[in-house]
Amino acid sequence: MHRIAVLDDYQSVAADFTDWSRLPEPTDVVEFHDSVDGEDALVARLEPFDVVVAMRERTAFPRSVLERLPNLRLLVTTGMRNKSIDIAAANERGITVCGTGSQPTATAELTWGLILAVTRHIPQEDAAVRAGGWQQTIGGDLAGSRLGVVGLGRLGSQVATVGQAFGMDVVAWSQNLTDERAAEHGVRRVEREELFRTSDVVTLHLLWSRRTRGLIGADDFARMKPTAVFINTSRGPIVQTKALVDALRENRIAGAGLDVYDQEPLPADDPMRTLPRTVLTPHLGYVTRSTYEVFYGEAVEDVAAFLAGAPIRVIDPA
Numbered sequence: 039m040h041r042i043a044v045l046d047d048y049q050s051v052a053a054d055f056t057d058w059s060r061l062p063e064p065t066d067v068v069e070f071h072d073s074v075d076g077e078d079a080l081v082a083r084l085e086p087f088d089v090v091v092a093m094r095e096r097t098a099f100p101r102s103v104l105e106r107l108p109n110l111r112l113l114v115t116t117g118m119r120n121k122s123i124d125i126a127a128a129n130e131r132g133i134t135v136c137g138t139g140s141q142p143t144a145t146a147e148l149t150w151g152l153i154l155a156v157t158r159h160i161p162q163e164d165a166a167v168r169a170g171g172w173q174q175t176i177g178g179d180l181a182g183s184r185l186g187v188v189g190l191g192r193l194g195s196q197v198a199t200v201g202q203a204f205g206m207d208v209v210a211w212s213q214n215l216t217d218e219r220a221a222e223h224g225v226r227r228v229e230r231e232e233l234f235r236t237s238d239v240v241t242l243h244l245l246w247s248r249r250t251r252g253l254i255g256a257d258d259f260a261r262m263k264p265t266a267v268f269i270n271t272s273r274g275p276i277v278q279t280k281a282l283v284d285a286l287r288e289n290r291i292a293g294a295g296l297d298v299y300d301q302e303p304l305p306a307d308d309p310m311r312t313l314p315r316t317v318l319t320p321h322l323g324y325v326t327r328s329t330y331e332v333f334y335g336e337a338v339e340d341v342a343a344f345l346a347g348a349p350i351r352v353i354d355p356a
Contacts, residue, residue: 152295
């Protein structure tokens with residue numbers, strides 16, 4: 039019998055989106071609804087399993103962990119990119135790594151939820167009304183303001199389109215963005231300094247890589263208007279956290295909407311939890327019903343194909 043571990047099922051819903059009975063061989067499936075700290079605890083939890091289904095980059099699988107999981111034969115990640123898995127090390131140990139598809143619009147939608155929540159102070163006003171208050175803040179306007187999109191790929195271009203629908207002037211920058219590519223989306227490419235200096239909303243949509251780690255720092259926040267807000271639904275490590283914390287605590291920017299962090303889940307004593315003028319969500323960008331249907335449904339397909347000797351959606355080392 040194959041033992042399958044389903045990780046980071048925080049909402050206890052994985053079983054609702056899967057049908058493990060489709061597998062060609064008997065299995066024992068265990069869903070874990072929490073995370074563990076440290077490699078020793080992770081290894082102790084996963085040592086009995088030959089198949090692991092990982093949710094995005096919640097749980098890291100470096101070489102040091104993979105070498106201590108002698109029973110592991112298949113590692114499935116939701117999505118086709120996962121920087122937390124050492125795929126080369128897995129392959130060396132005979133561990134197949136497979137991925138799944140994803141829902142292409144969920145993160146862009148959450149981005150606009152954060153933009154609206156921060157600029158119109160929705161969480162504060164909601165709390166005030168529930169406490170018996172009324173009209174505590176003055177919101178900003180989107181129409182006629184400037185949206186700066188850092189990274190005009192699949193997600194960034196969706197966010198840019200919505201910004202245009204709001205009547206915003208949309209500009210974009212990334213290291214490889216060309217004028218022609220920007221124009222295809224009705225956006226004007228500007229230099230990095232101009233984007234941060236002139237935008238009323240700066241939203242980040244870059245892939246996490248060695249090149250982008252720590253890319254956004256103190257100089258960028260120093261250029262922002264004191265009335266501007268910063269949004270990050272990409273990855274926490276792309277931003278130098280201390281620089282963002284300092285900018286918020288020193289009132290140098292108006293606010294931030296954050297869905298991603300250096301460490302996830304966010305530790306209970308993390309200073310991010312006490313930052314002023316912020317809206318914080320627990321990496322919900324991908325967390326929608328349609329996304330989970332794809333993630334868990336295709337995870338079962340991956341396991342079934344592997345057990346049948348014909349793995350699909352195999353991820354090779356970059």
